Amino acid sequence: MGVVEISSFSALWSAKLNGARRPVCSLEGRRRGVLAMASTVDVQHLSEANRELTGDSFIRPHLRKLSPYQPILPFEVLSTRLGRKPEDIIKLDANENPYGPPPEVFEALGSMKFPYVYPDPESRRLRAALAVDSGLEADYILAGCGADELIDLIMRCVLDPGDKIVDCPPTFTMYEFDAAVNGAHVIKVPRKPDFSLNVELIADAVEKENPKCIFLTSPNNPDGSIIGDEDLIKILKLPVLVVLDEAYIEFSGIESRMKWVKKYENLIVLRTFSKRAALAGLRVGYGAFPLSIIEYLWRAKQPYNVSVAAEVAACAALQNPTYLEDVKNALVQERERLFKLLKGVPFLNPYPSHSNFILCEVTSGMDAKKLKEDLAKMGVMIRHYNNKELKGYVRVSVGKPEHTAALMDGLSRLSQ
Numbered sequence: 001m002g003v004v005e006i007s008s009f010s011a012l013w014s015a016k017l018n019g020a021r022r023p024v025c026s027l028e029g030r031r032r033g034v035l036a037m038a039s040t041v042d043v044q045h046l047s048e049a050n051r052e053l054t055g056d057s058f059i060r061p062h063l064r065k066l067s068p069y070q071p072i073l074p075f076e077v078l079s080t081r082l083g084r085k086p087e088d089i090i091k092l093d094a095n096e097n098p099y100g101p102p103p104e105v106f107e108a109l110g111s112m113k114f115p116y117v118y119p120d121p122e123s124r125r126l127r128a129a130l131a132v133d134s135g136l137e138a139d140y141i142l143a144g145c146g147a148d149e150l151i152d153l154i155m156r157c158v159l160d161p162g163d164k165i166v167d168c169p170p171t172f173t174m175y176e177f178d179a180a181v182n183g184a185h186v187i188k189v190p191r192k193p194d195f196s197l198n199v200e201l202i203a204d205a206v207e208k209e210n211p212k213c214i215f216l217t218s219p220n221n222p223d224g225s226i227i228g229d230e231d232l233i234k235i236l237k238l239p240v241l242v243v244l245d246e247a248y249i250e251f252s253g254i255e256s257r258m259k260w261v262k263k264y265e266n267l268i269v270l271r272t273f274s275k276r277a278a279l280a281g282l283r284v285g286y287g288a289f290p291l292s293i294i295e296y297l298w299r300a301k302q303p304y305n306v307s308v309a310a311e312v313a314a315c316a317a318l319q320n321p322t323y324l325e326d327v328k329n330a331l332v333q334e335r336e337r338l339f340k341l342l343k344g345v346p347f348l349n350p351y352p353s354h355s356n357f358i359l360c361e362v363t364s365g366m367d368a369k370k371l372k373e374d375l376a377k378m379g380v381m382i383r384h385y386n387n388k389e390l391k392g393y394v395r396v397s398v399g400k401p402e403h404t405a406a407l408m409d410g411l412s413r414l415s416q
Contacts, residue, residue: 060183062161062180062183063181066180066181067180069173069174069177072093072094072383075089075091078091078381082376082377082379084379088379089379089381090379090380090381090399090403090406090407091381091397091399092380092381092382092396092397092398092399092403092407093381093382093383093395093397094280094383094397095221095248095275095355095356095357095397096274096275096278096280096397097274097275097276097277097278097280097327097331097356098278098399098400098403099278099327099330099331099400100278101277101278101279101313101316101317102277102316102317102319102320102323102324103320103323104316104317104319104320105277105279105313105316105317107316108312108313108315108316109309109312109313109316112308112309112312114308115308115309117308118304119304119306119307119308119311120311121303121304123143123306123311124138125311125315126143126284126286126306126311126314126315127141127142127143127286129314129315129318130143130286130318132318133318133321134256134258134259134288135258135259136258136259136261136262136288139291139294140258140261140262140288140289140290140291140294141286141287141288141289142286142287142289142294142297142298142301143284143285143286143305143306143311143314144284144285144286144287144301144305144306145283145284145285145305145306145307145310146272146274146283146284146285147245147247147270147271147272147274147285147286147287148174148283148285149283149285149305150270150285150286150287151174151175151178151215151243151245151270152178152181152182153297153300153301154213154243154268154297155178155179155181155182155184155213156182156300157296157297157300158212158213158241159179159182159183159184159212159213161182161183161184162183162184162185163184163185163211163212164184164185164186164187164209164210164211164212165179165184165185165186165187165211165212165213165214165215166186166187166188166189166202166205166206166209166211166213166214166215166240167179167186167187167188167189167214167215168188168189168190168191168197168198168202168214168215168216169188169190169191169387169389170191170195170222170223170385170387170389170390171191171215171216171217171220171221171222172215172217172220172221172245172247173387175215184212187205187209187211189201189202189205190389191220194225195220195223195225195351196225196231197216197227197231197235199231199234199235202214202235202238203234203235203238206238206239206240211240212240212241213240213241213242213243214235214238214240214241214242214243215243215245216232216235216242216243216244216245217244217245217246217247218232218244218245218246218249218252219248219249219251219252219353219354219355221247221248221355221357222357222359222383222385222390222393222395223351223353223359224248224351224352224353224354224355224357224358224359225351225353225354226252226254226354227244232244232257236264236266236267239266240266241266241267241268242264242266242267242268243268243270244257244267244268244269244270245270246258246269246270246271247270247271247272247274247275248275248354248355248356249271250275250276250324250328251275251328251331251332251335251354251355251356252354252355253332253354254354256269256271257269258271258288259288261288261289261290262290264290265290265292265293266290267290268287268288268289268290268293269287269288270285270286270287271285271286271287271288272284272285272286273285273286273313273314273317275356276324276328277314277317277318277324278327279310279313279314279317282307282309282310282313282314283307283310284306284310284311284313284314330400331356331398334398334399334400334401334404335353335355335356335358335398337401337404338358338396338398338404338407339352339353339358341404341408342358342360342396345411345415346364346415347362347363347364347365347366347371347415348360348361348362348363348394348411349361349363356397356398357395357396357397357398358395358396358398359393359394359395360393360394360395360396361392361393362392362393362394368384368385368391368392368393368394369384369386371384371394371414372384372394374410374414375407375410375411375414378406378410378413379406380406380407380410382394382395382396382397382407383395383396383397
């Protein structure tokens with residue numbers, strides 16, 4: 001978009017003709033003057049027009065119809081609603097890491113020297129640490145205020161209003177939400193009954209609808225399924241930008257595809273510190289981008305998008321890879337134990353997961369929403385869904401063994 005410069009009014013009222021002042025519009029290069037002309041409109045009519053003006057008239061039309069994103073309630077709100085102390089709530093509804101970050105994070109945050117100075121716009125220290133951690137050069141890496149910010153940034157850089165994206169529900173709903181915010185259309189290609197991708201239908205949708213990009217999650221949220229190399233390569237051969245969200249990749253046992261961006265010009269890989277390093281509250285995400293794409297994201301991103309505290313915490317977390325590995329192993333081990341226990345619940349059908357959560361179909365006439373509400377009364381929070389693809393399902397985050405015990409106790413009481 002161009003920039004229009006408006007010259008001051010005083011410069012316009014400088015000419016005299018036959019002894020009378022009159023406005024003059026002058027053009028100097030690309031500058032334009034604005035004439036202030038006397039109005040004959042009745043003042044009463046102006047007042048009536050102003051009274052009819054409402055603030056929402058300035059909002060873009062498509063945003064007036066936008067439904068807000070439905071986030072998970074924080075501890076403070078849950079505590080008030082349930083009448084329980086935060087430490088008495090078993091929070092298994094948002095896939096958070098219950099073990100918390102490494103001790104180095106608390107030490108680093110407590111000794112920050114320059115919180116009053118703006119953060120590094122390029123997050124150089126963090127990107128250098130991520131390069132060591134991932135084996136991918138820092139030039140390919142961009143950090144953000146959570147992976148959510150990068151999803152929106154990608155859309156702002158890629159999509160014009162009216163463009164299309166491909167979404168594969170059930171999956172992370174932020175893709176559909178951000179597409180709506182950016183005025184894009186969503187082409188939905190449903191997953192198969194086992195939640196795997198329907199690659200044939202994806203290829204057909206790309207050919208017929210000509211979308212700009214497709215958003216994929218591996219492991220997928222909410223079912224924990226992963227995308228194999230063969231299917232991913234087939235999709236990468238299509239004329240579409242592939243955004244692969246690897247928020248839960250650490251729990252999957254497979255290697256990240258971050259390095260693939262050096263080979264595929266149409267691949268972006270997103271990662272986060274929320275799950276692996278338990279920094280969900282500090283909002284630190286990052287992505288791997290082809291050099292031909294990352295240049296434009298650098299131009300469009302907010303300059304200070306990663307706070308001083310977020311960068312300090314993320315760098316500190318990476319200094320203790322042993323802690324991160326131990327916590328990951330503990331959660332994977334508990335996931336397997338939890339899966340076996342859930343299989344023994346008569347009204348639940350759990351799905352195998354490669355992430356830190358387990359999706360369960362609620363059966364035997366039990367209502368999924370009521371199940372969630374009944375457990376909440378006991379201080380145990382799980383996630384249930386209202387959308388059509390997951391009607392009758394709940395998702396349970398993997399916690400510590402004592403969290404599993406509280407959950408199973410509640411389920412046992414509801415089975416009686």
